[in-house]
Amino acid sequence: MTSRAIALDVEQVAVRFGGLVALSDMNFTVGEGEIVSLIGPNGAGKTTAFNVMTGFLDPAHGKVSYRGATLNGLKPHQIADLGLIRTFQRTSVFPNDTVYDNLLIGLHRQGRVGLFEAILGLPRGRASERRLRERAAELVEWVGLERRAHDPAGSLSYGEQRLVGVALALAAEPSMLLLDEPVSGMNASETHTFVELIRNIRDRGVTILLVEHDMPMVMSVSDRIVVLNYGRIIAEGPPDAIRNDPDVIEAYLGQGAARA
Ligand SMILES: Nc1ncnc2c1ncn2[C@@H]1O[C@H](COP(=O)(O)OP(=O)(O)OP(=O)(O)O)[C@@H](O)[C@H]1O
């Protein structure tokens, strides 16, 4: 694991919202082909970290680089073009369109084929439209939604809609995928299947950074875990070390006590 090339490098990143320090001198790396989870109590700064990495938020200071390229100052679409693709904590699908059509729309949006060429049935458009249809079908199958392919996306369970979000992210052909709470709303069996999907995505060469509250899921899928609390990294290591880390236990128990 130590011999992996670094894919994502986050150095001294800080984010403030007025007086609130959302991230404080955050330092961590993700290796090529690694599955790393970023965990921490509500409000710890996990989504904020994703926003910085994907160009939705400028840090007060610090630097993020991906495969050697500095990301600071780049727009989200420029970062996506480098292969770094995220999903959102809330997935939005077009509810009246089928799962398959949602993917087709997503593929068209990436501008691989002009929608005009496709609609007008121009020869180049026809060939590429056929290719896009094949690709949409592949993606639906990859995330295991083939039985729902022709149902309106809005009729899917919340967990299945999250899979549509993942398929849309995969449509962008990421080299690194950032998943923000992908299994929230999934039942145990959907979550189990999702873990298999993450492994399968990684085995196809995609690096994964996961934000998730489902601890059994995080423990089973991660190569390494980074723990945030109040914008600071309080622990980092393999699942077994994190599970037994007193600071991590304290951070989660503290939150539990506050909720009770
Ligand atoms: N745009 C914003 N303006 C002001 N404060 C914000 C903004 N975005 C996030 N925050 C605050 O920054 C802190 C970190 O929020 P963030 O959404 O990153 O947490 P999180 O770890 O993703 O939490 P959760 O597990 O609930 O999704 C929180 O205190 C939050 O209220």
Ligand SMILES: [Mg+2]
């Ligand atoms: Mg969040």
